[in-house]
Amino acid sequence: GENVEQHPSTLSVQEGDSAVIKCTYSDSASNYFPWYKQELGKGPQLIIDIRSNVGEKKDQRIAVTLNKTAKHFSLHITETQPEDSAVYFCAASPISNFGNEKLTFGTGTRLTIIP
């Protein structure tokens, strides 16, 4: 089965600086890579996703890059703000009729933005 490793487990950055979270996956059949953000007391919420036919996707201050050859993908947050403080989860799955049933999550990164 798929194995997703996520690093670092904790990350502290000064407000305004950039944050990068990295994930690796093992199953070459995986072609869908979402990122979820979980704020304190809330459930995870999708913030961005990427499919294997593109190498990079950007949405305002958030970007995700994918290297299929190396089997790794990363989340980049620029100009960090206090509201970016949360736990971030990467995930991987094959796009199929049962994509979500095969969605494998990483262990999470606790991001703290220092004012």
Added chain:
Amino acid sequence: ETGVTQTPRHLVMGMTNKKSLKCEQHLGHNAMYWYKQSAKKPLELMFVYNFKEQTENNSVPSRFSPECPNSSHLFLHLHTLQPEDSALYLCASSLGTIGELFFGEGSRLTVL
């Protein structure tokens, strides 16, 4: 507000108790999920229902029993749990079984 509501938010139970977790979604989705979230571990998929039919059971112990009476409601019945079952139980829904998962805020379960 994600459109997925879970009750209760907190539950403390003894190992001999029987309790249930409830999830309701107001998004018109047809797939619903139960996940277990423990500290320092990846989210663990427990059960999947698509159009009320269970399509996945990830080797979950029988002391957890799901029920999906319709596409909007999902229950997790709990009985004779163990202390290691203490965790945050998250319900999610999606339109189809591909794409964005919408999570509830979770039910924090403590087994004494």
